[in-house]
Amino acid sequence: MNKIVNDFSIIVGTKNGSGSSTANNTILRAIFKMGIPVSGKNLFPSNIQGLPTWYTIRASKDGFTARREEQEIVVAMNPDSFTRDLASVAPGGAFFYSDDIKQPITRADIAVYPMPVKKIVRDDHSIPSDFRDLVGNMVYVGVLAQMIGIDTETIHAALSFHFKGKQKPIDMNFNAVKAGAEWAKTNLQKKDPFYLEPMDKTDGLIMADGNTAAAIGSIFGGAQFVAWYPITPASSLAEAMNDYFPMLRKREDGKYTYAVVQAEDELAAIGMAVGAGWSGLRAMTSTSGPGLSLMTEFAGLAYYAEVPLVIWDVQRIGPSTGLPTRTSQADLTFASTIGHGDSESLILLPGNINECFDFGWQSFDISERLQTPVFVLSDLDMGMNQWMSKPFEYPNTPMDRGKVLWEKDIEELKGNWGRYLDKDGDGIPYRTIPGNKHPLSSYFTRGTGHDEQARYTEDQVVFHRNMERLKQKFVTAKKYLPESVTHMTEGAKVGIIAYGSTEAAINEARIQLENEHGMKTSFMRVRAVPFTPDVDEFVKAHDQIYVVEMNRDGQLHKLLSLAYPESAISLISVAFGDGMPASARWVRKGILAKANGVRLARKSTATKKKAVKSNGSKGAN
Amino acid sequence: MSQLPMAGAPANVNLVGLAKNDYRGNPTTLCQGCGHNSISNQIISAMYEMNVLPEDVLKFSGIGCSSKSPTYFMNRSFGFNSLHGRMPSIATGGLFGDHKLKGVAVSGDGDTASIGMGQFKHIMRRNVNMVYIIENNGVYGLTKGQFSATAERGLQLKKQGTNPYMPIDLCMEAVISNATFVARSFAGNPKQVKELLKAAFAHTGIAVLDIISPCVTFNNNETAYHSYAWGKEHEEPLHDITYIPPRNEIVLEEEMKEGEIREVAMHDGSVIILKNLEKHYDPTNRFEVLHTLEEAQRNNWLATGLIYIATDRPTLFDTYQLVDTPLNRLTEADIRPAPDMIDKINALMF
Numbered sequence: 001m002n003k004i005v006n007d008f009s010i011i012v013g014t015k016n017g018s019g020s021s022t023a024n025n026t027i028l029r030a031i032f033k034m035g036i037p038v039s040g041k042n043l044f045p046s047n048i049q050g051l052p053t054w055y056t057i058r059a060s061k062d063g064f065t066a067r068r069e070e071q072e073i074v075v076a077m078n079p080d081s082f083t084r085d086l087a088s089v090a091p092g093g094a095f096f097y098s099d100d101i102k103q104p105i106t107r108a109d110i111a112v113y114p115m116p117v118k119k120i121v122r123d124d125h126s127i128p129s130d131f132r133d134l135v136g137n138m139v140y141v142g143v144l145a146q147m148i149g150i151d152t153e154t155i156h157a158a159l160s161f162h163f164k165g166k167q168k169p170i171d172m173n174f175n176a177v178k179a180g181a182e183w184a185k186t187n188l189q190k191k192d193p194f195y196l197e198p199m200d201k202t203d204g205l206i207m208a209d210g211n212t213a214a215a216i217g218s219i220f221g222g223a224q225f226v227a228w229y230p231i232t233p234a235s236s237l238a239e240a241m242n243d244y245f246p247m248l249r250k251r252e253d254g255k256y257t258y259a260v261v262q263a264e265d266e267l268a269a270i271g272m273a274v275g276a277g278w279s280g281l282r283a284m285t286s287t288s289g290p291g292l293s294l295m296t297e298f299a300g301l302a303y304y305a306e307v308p309l310v311i312w313d314v315q316r317i318g319p320s321t322g323l324p325t326r327t328s329q330a331d332l333t334f335a336s337t338i339g340h341g342d343s344e345s346l347i348l349l350p351g352n353i354n355e356c357f358d359f360g361w362q363s364f365d366i367s368e369r370l371q372t373p374v375f376v377l378s379d380l381d382m383g384m385n386q387w388m389s390k391p392f393e394y395p396n397t398p399m400d401r402g403k404v405l406w407e408k409d410i411e412e413l414k415g416n417w418g419r420y421l422d423k424d425g426d427g428i429p430y431r432t433i434p435g436n437k438h439p440l441s442s443y444f445t446r447g448t449g450h451d452e453q454a455r456y457t458e459d460q461v462v463f464h465r466n467m468e469r470l471k472q473k474f475v476t477a478k479k480y481l482p483e484s485v486t487h488m489t490e491g492a493k494v495g496i497i498a499y500g501s502t503e504a505a506i507n508e509a510r511i512q513l514e515n516e517h518g519m520k521t522s523f524m525r526v527r528a529v530p531f532t533p534d535v536d537e538f539v540k541a542h543d544q545i546y547v548v549e550m551n552r553d554g555q556l557h558k559l560l561s562l563a564y565p566e567s568a569i570s571l572i573s574v575a576f577g578d579g580m581p582a583s584a585r586w587v588r589k590g591i592l593a594k595a596n597g598v599r600l601a602r603k604s605t606a607t608k609k610k611a612v613k614s615n616g617s618k619g620a621n
Numbered sequence: 622m623s624q625l626p627m628a629g630a631p632a633n634v635n636l637v638g639l640a641k642n643d644y645r646g647n648p649t650t651l652c653q654g655c656g657h658n659s660i661s662n663q664i665i666s667a668m669y670e671m672n673v674l675p676e677d678v679l680k681f682s683g684i685g686c687s688s689k690s691p692t693y694f695m696n697r698s699f700g701f702n703s704l705h706g707r708m709p710s711i712a713t714g715g716l717f718g719d720h721k722l723k724g725v726a727v728s729g730d731g732d733t734a735s736i737g738m739g740q741f742k743h744i745m746r747r748n749v750n751m752v753y754i755i756e757n758n759g760v761y762g763l764t765k766g767q768f769s770a771t772a773e774r775g776l777q778l779k780k781q782g783t784n785p786y787m788p789i790d791l792c793m794e795a796v797i798s799n800a801t802f803v804a805r806s807f808a809g810n811p812k813q814v815k816e817l818l819k820a821a822f823a824h825t826g827i828a829v830l831d832i833i834s835p836c837v838t839f840n841n842n843e844t845a846y847h848s849y850a851w852g853k854e855h856e857e858p859l860h861d862i863t864y865i866p867p868r869n870e871i872v873l874e875e876e877m878k879e880g881e882i883r884e885v886a887m888h889d890g891s892v893i894i895l896k897n898l899e900k901h902y903d904p905t906n907r908f909e910v911l912h913t914l915e916e917a918q919r920n921n922w923l924a925t926g927l928i929y930i931a932t933d934r935p936t937l938f939d940t941y942q943l944v945d946t947p948l949n950r951l952t953e954a955d956i957r958p959a960p961d962m963i964d965k966i967n968a969l970m971f
Contacts, residue, residue, distance in 0.1 A: 222956035271710025279718020280949030435719035
């Protein structure tokens, strides 16, 4: 049997709430520590305890981190999903299961390994009886370690990290790992080809999740006010701020330069953030789709009253409550014109952990510069799963606090200023901040019609002028937004445009398309809406552009078609939304299906034309 | 304070050197005789007499007739006329910008008791440092006369017929939600309104002031609870209230003799003197407060005065232990971690 080294996927099926996340993260981190590129995805239910949950781990010597749809190694710990788990093993794969599950093994094309998990835990007297279930998961870690070659040193390092150096839980869990490994060494014979061997491909990298990166990035951006309401998958972003603020903004006097408020709902969360943004703080909120729906009202006010704030939307799949624990990219069109009446949004689209960090701080600069809400659209896959990443980089530009007038500025202007006056011709007015003690500094903020001095008016000329200025401001905005990430391929007539977390799947698919189907592609990952000028250039430079995204209706495709109507015919939507992270396979198949469609359509148009010519019929359809 | 008047300064300026005109706003656009205008005037007087710098006040409101009124007083203060029922969240965030400022918020019974009930109750329990005035007329004026949630059962309005629902008592809601200052007054009793406004402003924490403010256009029939006539007839002040600022600048007009006098000391050294009328009333005893509110409801009394006060609870800003400098005056050096922290953070990741 030929060895397959560092190139396969593992999936572990357990019961939610059984403590398996410690075990699975340990495997993931241990593989990372071995220098092997790895990714992990938690496919969990919206439930606290009892429902089936899966965790996938992909080791890839070539550095591919997208979800794979096939898994070579399956670990079944949950009787409720046993049949499904058994069926999911790729032919020639390996199946590990807890031997207290008494269900028939119906496959002969795979290697099967029963594990006496309960017995091993019971026999280890160092494990207190009420910890047996929790620690039981560590047994499969040990068995796997022995069978595929995970270094136990790296497992120990992963456990030390997980338990923050606390010796007792580290020892207890590590003992269970060792017991599992010992048992496997004595009792199991290797019947499958899958092996892990150390590499050096993760040197200098870190592992982090996008929500943590966003939180830390925001703190480096000088976040001062965070209001939030719990919602999956965004809660861990605000919670991470609570975790990292004390260390990063520690002061000798023990006082605080920030506040994190858990609001009574999303209406209040964004309301507080708008209030704080208005009064000059770097203010933010974080939510997911259902919360964003509730925030619509305040987002419209902040757009019209021109209040800076940052709104993180860690997308999950809707509509409505949808699947709370599944990923998606389906809030894009909603966010782009959120609110009634004419309105526009600035949207940042991070595509990896580093960008979650970078947009954490950059979003404040952009928002204060443009005096408008900035939406940052992450997603569950990026936000909650652990990803390999380059280390975070310190902000490379000083803070941009935008056009703010303090006491001395008002004094110099002799009070001659207007809150909504376009003095510089870029659509961005000047603002003062509450607490300014100059008697001529104040103005009255409102969501009703207002003139350049912020006074109420119903004058149609003034109303129209203000709306046109707002539009101008969003043209100005383009030069402050991050450009796209582009990979040009020489001679490629086909382009792919996407945004967010799908890049890993797309890059893998592009290699397959070129090697297996002869399709050369260039790739652009858009990072902001409204689109920066480079998007226009990319669209014009390609004959066909596949717009790949994780939703049903092709939302990015729609926005691109609206932005570049003259190129709309060359924009082809490859959209798919089922809540699962993108895989190279669906990207490749989606593009090929559309490519065939394009070919067939061209053929049939050509045939029809011929038919019309030959017999003058009215058309066959 | 640098702006204290010199000897021989004009008599019409207060201790911060401002004339009453410095506290005025734009001309009102509400109906003539609207109770809300009377309240705006009392806010102007109270702030002037209390020597408050307008720049130290943030005005907030939601949507409705009442919420328009912040433009009718204190033009020199920053203000935010926000969304219907959402004023409390805007105010909460807004005051974090500079915790040394004080909020003066105006809402209505629609804005607070219907669409904004949730935010109303939550700003109570957070004890935001702000005066929360409800100009309560039992009716929606701007949309031309629909029932509000504080309208009494059986109220008859022209186009709406008879109100079938029980009313919400906002003072009771505030007390139950752990507000630290709850008072009720009647726009037809301007002296009491002003004294209560001063006491509310001197209070550290959330101060709710439910002011029955008749709508002369849509709800002023003599038998309606929110009318001038009914209010005058049924008002039962719990006490005479006098607010005495710190340092005894104002001498009591008449000496209080009877034993039924209660002093409440405020954080800033000012004192509220309550002279009980009919019977002993202790506004610091929540149990008694709820009993009295229930009793008033059963007897159709409009109990006015300082209903509840607690001076021992930390405000939201105390809870957050903010730095002394207002947060919105902090610089990049204060709020962006130093460059070496990035390595420490990266070392914390796996």
